Amino acid sequence: MNRHSIMTASAVALVLAFVAAMFGYSWLEERRLVELAAQPDSIFVRPHSPTYGPAAAKVRIVEFLDPACETCRAFYPLVKDIIDSSGGRVQLVVRYTPFHSGADTAVAVYARGEPILR
Template structure:
């Protein structure tokens, strides 16, 4: 290899190393920024209007920013529900609505109305089970949800009247505002006792929850 080629190879290696270091530092700075946002916005993790699942006396609060049209939210739902079920009353889930996907707004409003009827869990399970039909990214048809929910126990007439009210719209607006304050741009977005999930994945979420359980309850 000539000196010129050696020099070019060295330059390329240094450039790659600099890029890798820059990416690492950027990710660390983003994580630190989100942690600081979480610390300075502690009140945004649970609002009085938010649906919850699990023991209200739990010392560990898992907040999920949730889009009903999000495929990853659907995939995580049974695992997150099981995590709470298996926690022996030590973890509570709080759900915040962020309908980022086109067509998800009506579904989010329906879920707010379902929560008002104390039917959040059965209704969200129908919404997610039928997601492929009503939330197609190419042709979302959220109005189909009314037919799917006929057997869910939801008072359809009452829910239809509710979705266009200022009260329901205010819930979605508040959740979206809280998401922006925490720099949540994708779903699902998880925080455990105010600490953001820095590396996305179920195992990483489980580890973060377990750490908070141990801090709150001991080994």
């Protein structure tokens, strides 16, 4: 066997190994995502999380929101419009993340039962 044949056979073997690894990774990733989708949503949705939209919705958007953040406040109406225009297929779950000053007070107000978002 000459050097050219060995190089060609090695290149073909390397390409075949790469293709097999690519398909194997794709299959494992798809399997992981299917398992993740089948798990309960308690990782993101807490019993005390405010929700907007039907509980039976097949799609759930979890928004991590800081009540004292101007950007969060500006995007909330857009997200609410997405939920309203979905025809009952999407639910919004809000998780409060107090990063800005004053946000702790707003979250505490919600914890007392007063709504922050309308």
